[in-house]
Amino acid sequence: xxxxxxxxxxxxxxxxxxxxxxxxxxxxxxxxxxxxxxxxxxxxxxxxxxxxxxxxxxxxxxxxxxxxxxxxxxxxxxxxxxxxxxxxxxxxxxxxxxxxxxxxxxxxxxxxxxxxxxxxxxxxxxxxxxxxxxxxxxxxxxxxxxxxxxxxxxxxxxxxxxxxxxxxxxxxxxxxxx
Amino acid sequence: xxxxxxxxxxxxxxxxxxxxxxxxxxxxxxxxxxxxxxxxxxxxxxxxxxxxxxxxxxxxxxxxxxxxxxxxxxxxxxxxxxxxxxxxxxxxxxxxxxxxxxxxxxxxxxxxxxxxxxxxxxxxxxxxxxxxxxxxxxxxxxxxxxxxxxxxxxxxxxxxxxxxxxxxxxxxxxxxxxxxxxxxxxxxxxxxxxxxxxxxxxxxxxxxxxxxxxxxxxxxxxxxxxxxxxxxxxxxxxxxxxxxxxxxxxxxxxxxxxxxxxxxxxxxxxxxxxxxxxxxxxxxxxxxxxxxxxxxxxx
Numbered sequence: 043x044x045x046x047x048x049x050x051x052x053x054x055x056x057x058x059x060x061x062x063x064x065x066x067x068x069x070x071x072x073x074x075x076x077x078x079x080x081x082x083x084x085x086x087x088x089x090x091x092x093x094x095x096x097x098x099x100x101x102x103x104x105x106x107x108x109x110x111x112x113x114x115x116x117x118x119x120x121x122x123x124x125x126x127x128x129x130x131x132x133x134x135x136x137x138x139x140x141x142x143x144x145x146x147x148x149x150x151x152x153x154x155x156x157x158x159x160x161x162x163x164x165x166x167x168x169x170x171x172x173x174x175x176x177x178x179x180x181x182x183x184x185x186x187x188x189x190x191x192x193x194x195x196x197x198x199x200x201x202x203x204x205x206x207x208x209x210x211x212x213x214x215x216x217x218x219x220x
Numbered sequence: 221x222x223x224x225x226x227x228x229x230x231x232x233x234x235x236x237x238x239x240x241x242x243x244x245x246x247x248x249x250x251x252x253x254x255x256x257x258x259x260x261x262x263x264x265x266x267x268x269x270x271x272x273x274x275x276x277x278x279x280x281x282x283x284x285x286x287x288x289x290x291x292x293x294x295x296x297x298x299x300x301x302x303x304x305x306x307x308x309x310x311x312x313x314x315x316x317x318x319x320x321x322x323x324x325x326x327x328x329x330x331x332x333x334x335x336x337x338x339x340x341x342x343x344x345x346x347x348x349x350x351x352x353x354x355x356x357x358x359x360x361x362x363x364x365x366x367x368x369x370x371x372x373x374x375x376x377x378x379x380x381x382x383x384x385x386x387x388x389x390x391x392x393x394x395x396x397x398x399x400x401x402x403x404x405x406x407x408x409x410x411x412x413x414x415x416x417x418x419x420x421x422x423x424x425x426x427x428x429x430x431x432x433x434x435x436x437x438x439x440x441x442x443x444x445x446x447x448x449x450x451x452x453x454x455x456x457x458x459x460x461x462x463x464x465x466x467x468x469x470x471x472x473x474x475x476x477x478x479x480x481x482x483x484x485x486x487x488x489x490x491x492x493x494x495x496x497x498x499x500x501x502x503x504x505x506x507x508x509x510x511x512x513x514x515x516x517x518x519x
Binding site for chain 2: 069072075094098108109166168171
């Protein structure tokens with residue numbers, strides 16, 4: 043149990059530290075990848091807590107999502123490499139206030155909720171995966187399907203918005219080939 | 221003990237693969253060639269570009285190697301000969317190989333060179349094309365095995381290998397795996413003759429040696445995954461299980477290394493269109509067909 047606690051604290055600390063690095067660095071790519079490794083550390087925390095499927099899923103999803111975010115950050119920012127020493131933080135007073143109040147709320151929830159007795163024995167990973175599948179396709183099916191349809195709608199909408207740009211590029215291609 | 225055996229066979233496999241790749245590219249077989257090339261790389265000066273992102277530059281090849289090794293950890297070579305038999309092995313393999321993308325972006329961004337950077341971002345485009353086609357065929361494989369454990373997946377093919385049970389999934393997976401390992405014709409990140417080596421362009425000496433080794437490990441991991449998921453893993457008559465694993469993995473890796481060399485390189489936009497319009501439809505059909513077969517004829 044204590045070894046587990048040490049690892050949990052280590053990965054928790056790593057997650058927070060990488061979270062700080064996101065705003066301390068000047069480079070957009072470093073910022074995005076720091077966020078990625080912060081999320082990976084949270085995935086490792088799941089693994090330490092023996093929630094194998096959730097941990098592996100978190101580690102897998104974040105790698106791709108944050109990499110895709112990185113390219114958008116590079117495309118839209120004027121100084122993606124941070125060679126000009128750009129500051130990542132802005133609206134400082136508002137951000138500090140929002141950050142502190144969010145932290146207070148999170149700590150209050152952590153301390154004041156009734157979490158029930160801590161589980162000493164955990165069912166093995168295979169049973170967990172099975173239970174998770176049953177949950178996703180049973181009681182929680184409606185919620186997850188709604189979320190899925192929402193994401194699909196957003197994807198179609200985003201593609202629809204992008205279509206004029208695609209037409210322009212295909213016209214360019216046609217002109218180039220002529 | 222089994223960790224040591226797997227790592228040693230991985231080293232041997234990587235060397236064999238280097239010999240095969242040399243054979244496929246230059247057309248003559250040399251057993252000592254890769255050893256001399258590696259020695260030369262180790263002795264060469266390791267250059268560092270000006271104004272590079274030093275951290276990413278150094279970490280890129282290392283992360284690539286770590287990702288490959290993590291993927292190898294869940295591939296069974298024989299009953300009991302596996303580094304760790306995770307209950308979520310098939311998913312873990314994906315999670316490990318997702319960091320190939322991160323490593324290549326780091327290695328591309330790090331040296332502050334145009335060729336490398338373009339190559340790194342190109343791989344992101346390529347990733348969006350192949351990613352779903354790695355995961356969706358594995359879903360169908362896991363459906364048949366009723367488990368994500370790689371050992372269970374091999375055991376489920378006792379009666380009939382998955383390559384016959386779900387041939388469409390096999391083809392989709394192998395093509396996507398070649399995209400993941402940036403093998404020709406999907407070799408946009410190094411694109412020899414077009415991007416001057418791409419991600420490899422700015423690397424020299426020891427760092428390049430690590431990068432090339434990592435790539436060999438990734439190809440081996442993907443060949444191992446193909447064998448585990450579709451070609452019955454260690455199953456086979458007469459020979460001992462480890463020998464079957466070794467033969468199958470080397471044959472698949474050799475095929476992946478040599479077949480694509482006779483095709484023109486595919487642009488990432490075209491690869492994306494093909495993958496999403498044709499590939500994902502086929503992968504969904506594959507999942508459906510496998511689901512129906514699994515329910516109707518239990519083999």
